[in-house]
Amino acid sequence: MIELKHIYKTYGGDRHSLRDLSFTIKQGEFVFLVGPSGAGKTTLFKLISAYENSSSGDLIVSGHDLKTLRTGQVPFFRRQIGFVFQNYKLLKNKSVYENIELPLVIMGEKENIRKEKVLAIIDKVGLQDHADQFPDFLSGGEQQRVAIARALVHEPKLIIADEPTGNLDPALSDSIMRLFYEFSKTGTTFLVATHDHRLLQTRKARVLSLDKGVLIEDRPA
Amino acid sequence: MKWTPLKISLLFIIALSQLLILAGYLSFKNLNNVLGSWNNSAHLSVYLKTDILDEERSVIETKLKLNTNVSEVEFIGREKAASEFQKSFGEYSAGLLSIDELIDLVPETLVVSLKNNLALQEKVETFNELINETKNLAGIEELSYGGDWLLKFSKLDRTLKSIGAFILAIILLSVSFLSALMVRILIEDAKAELEVYTLIGATRWFVYRIFLREMLAFLILSLALSFTILFSLYVYLKEVFLVKNMTLNFAERLVFISPFEIGVFCLIVSSFILISSFIALKTTIKRLNQFSYD
Numbered sequence: 001m002i003e004l005k006h007i008y009k010t011y012g013g014d015r016h017s018l019r020d021l022s023f024t025i026k027q028g029e030f031v032f033l034v035g036p037s038g039a040g041k042t043t044l045f046k047l048i049s050a051y052e053n054s055s056s057g058d059l060i061v062s063g064h065d066l067k068t069l070r071t072g073q074v075p076f077f078r079r080q081i082g083f084v085f086q087n088y089k090l091l092k093n094k095s096v097y098e099n100i101e102l103p104l105v106i107m108g109e110k111e112n113i114r115k116e117k118v119l120a121i122i123d124k125v126g127l128q129d130h131a132d133q134f135p136d137f138l139s140g141g142e143q144q145r146v147a148i149a150r151a152l153v154h155e156p157k158l159i160i161a162d163e164p165t166g167n168l169d170p171a172l173s174d175s176i177m178r179l180f181y182e183f184s185k186t187g188t189t190f191l192v193a194t195h196d197h198r199l200l201q202t203r204k205a206r207v208l209s210l211d212k213g214v215l216i217e218d219r220p221a
Numbered sequence: 222m223k224w225t226p227l228k229i230s231l232l233f234i235i236a237l238s239q240l241l242i243l244a245g246y247l248s249f250k251n252l253n254n255v256l257g258s259w260n261n262s263a264h265l266s267v268y269l270k271t272d273i274l275d276e277e278r279s280v281i282e283t284k285l286k287l288n289t290n291v292s293e294v295e296f297i298g299r300e301k302a303a304s305e306f307q308k309s310f311g312e313y314s315a316g317l318l319s320i321d322e323l324i325d326l327v328p329e330t331l332v333v334s335l336k337n338n339l340a341l342q343e344k345v346e347t348f349n350e351l352i353n354e355t356k357n358l359a360g361i362e363e364l365s366y367g368g369d370w371l372l373k374f375s376k377l378d379r380t381l382k383s384i385g386a387f388i389l390a391i392i393l394l395s396v397s398f399l400s401a402l403m404v405r406i407l408i409e410d411a412k413a414e415l416e417v418y419t420l421i422g423a424t425r426w427f428v429y430r431i432f433l434r435e436m437l438a439f440l441i442l443s444l445a446l447s448f449t450i451l452f453s454l455y456v457y458l459k460e461v462f463l464v465k466n467m468t469l470n471f472a473e474r475l476v477f478i479s480p481f482e483i484g485v486f487c488l489i490v491s492s493f494i495l496i497s498s499f500i501a502l503k504t505t506i507k508r509l510n511q512f513s514y515d
Contacts, residue, residue, distance in 0.1 A: 079422035106423045
């Protein structure tokens with residue numbers, strides 16, 4: 001699913017954000033990415049989602065060699081990834097239903113199919129009573145559920161979650177993680193960055209530890 | 222499109238900007254119109270001798286009509302000239318001579334009108350040309366076109382038109398800048414939305430389509446608003462001028478922007494706003510591609 005070989009990322013001069021990173025993540029794996037601030041977690045995500053190019057090395061995601069990916073192909077590539085962020089990144093002028101529907105609209109799905117898929121995922125994340133509400137009227141946990149539903153509605157092969165529980169209390173964090181585990185059973189690959197070591201105890205999962213851009217530990221599940 | 226307070230205020234600012242351009246253009250057009258109508262009242266009067274022969278009059282008329290700038294040469298016989306002379310004095314005419322008595326005193330006249338599309342300066346030059354060509358012909362008593370007045374008016378006309386054009390150009394430039402700025406603010410306001418679209422794999426054209434459609438709705442509303450305000454102002458001012466009975470038929474001469482001009486204006490404004498939006502969107506999306514997900 002994701003294959004990194006000797007990846008380096010340098011921002012001007014000698015400042016290495018990632019150094020000689022090599023690992024492979026298989027389809028359906030659930031992987032935690034841990035490390036302190038500045039360890040390179042976000043940089044790694046940017047490379048995997050084709051927001052930035054690596055300075056050197058090979059990076060293959062879902063069969064795409066990102067070095068050869070043309071600008072026009074990037075949006076189509078990103079449709080194979082679902083993103084979940086700490087600050088949710090929802091559209092405030094759209095309802096819960098419309099927010100979740102967005103990836104399907106972009107992919108040009110027919111309305112009846114969109115409706116079917118959106119209602120199914122709303123049901124799974126437990127937002128049946130909030131479909132017509134706007135994000136500002138939801139709690140943090142509910143907003144994160146909307147973001148998760150949006151990330152999953154088009155059935156991507158990979159979910160990238162950057163500190164998805166960063167703004168949530170422990171109980172809500174656990175419920176979000178339970179949702180992730182539930183969806184990972186369908187074969188979706190999850191790459192979850194977190195500071196919260198408590199989350200690592202909630203499930204047996206592979207843990208990649210980064211520090212100063214270097215992979216210091218690859219602990220199997 | 223969801224109407225936020227920012228969008229509503231920007232809609233009004235863009236509509237008022239368009240209104241400023243339209244009002245500037247309408248004022249300029251009417252200024253030209255009024256000046257042009259005064260300008261068109263300039264005629265060359267060829268006063269004929271009392272003993273002129275028909276052949277001599279015919280030669281003069283033919284000579285005048287040879288000039289390509291001449292649109293009409295009207296012969297005014299004594300009777301008509303006397304009656305017009307009396308009419309022009311209105312209520313005071315009772316104390317004047319009768320038409321029969323005036324006929325012997327008022328000369329026959331050829332009134333030369335020039336084409337309306339000529340500038341005032343060209344009219345002055347044509348009148349002088351005509352005077353030089355005909356002054357020595359038999360049967361002419363005097364030629365006159367009020368040269369001094371016309372020259373002064375010509376200077377005033379040129380000054381007013383230049384000032385008008387200059388002010389219009391300034392309005393156009395500043396308002397274009399303001400509109401472009403408003404578009405930029407609107408796009409910046411939608412940055413979070415753009416970020417989400419890029420994130421979930423929307424192509425550039427998908428994003429352009431959404432935002433340009435929104436801008437088009439914005440544009441139509443702002444144009445409708447500015448034209449409605451302008452037309453209401455025009456009707457109101459015309460009414461005020463009519464009631465005040467302004468001199469030289471000022472109110473009657475006022476005209477609104479023609480459908481063709483409205484079409485051209487809408488086309489130019491739409492192109493300008495849509496191109497500005499497109500450029501703003503393009504640069505914003507480009508910046509978002511180097512975004513920080515933090």
